[in-house]
Amino acid sequence: MNVQAAFSDGRLVRFIFFLYYPALCFTRRKNAMSISFIRTALLAGLICLSAACSSLDSSMKRYVGKPIDIVYERYGRAPDTERVKVGENRYSYFWRFTYYYPDGREYQGSSQNGPIITNYYSDVCYGQHSDRTFFTNSEGIIIDYHWALSNSWRVNCNNHVMGRPPR
Numbered sequence: 001m002n003v004q005a006a007f008s009d010g011r012l013v014r015f016i017f018f019l020y021y022p023a024l025c026f027t028r029r030k031n032a033m034s035i036s037f038i039r040t041a042l043l044a045g046l047i048c049l050s051a052a053c054s055s056l057d058s059s060m061k062r063y064v065g066k067p068i069d070i071v072y073e074r075y076g077r078a079p080d081t082e083r084v085k086v087g088e089n090r091y092s093y094f095w096r097f098t099y100y101y102p103d104g105r106e107y108q109g110s111s112q113n114g115p116i117i118t119n120y121y122s123d124v125c126y127g128q129h130s131d132r133t134f135f136t137n138s139e140g141i142i143i144d145y146h147w148a149l150s151n152s153w154r155v156n157c158n159n160h161v162m163g164r165p166p167r
Helices: 011-025 037-061 069-075
Strands: 081-087 090-113 116-136 142-149 153-155
Touching (some): 069 090
Antiparallel strands (some): 116 153
């Protein structure tokens, strides 16, 4: 899902308006605004998601007009797919970062030994790919970029290092 495209051109504002419109118009009392907790949580989630996506977008945007060597230095490694010709006088460099993040605990069950009840929980973690592609001209100057996040998948928390990739 490309959140950047999903809520561009004022779509986010329209979504928020239609999310709160029934609560603002159809209240039982005057001057009473019954905005539900779920709607507020959805709004907060969308704002955080938009802020995270715009942060990655603005950090990639600052490389436009600069040589590709700066991205090599910033990311600390060579790209996964290096200098592929994708058009006339246009080349792509592709980096894939995989990061893992914790997502709380999950109840696994319980056992009873006499009067003592023991509950068992396990840590829940997920992984996700962050794909970043920079497009350059024949001189190696960045002219465009593209990024995408993959769907999340569940991973074993003990086998992976948690953390985000560089911006």
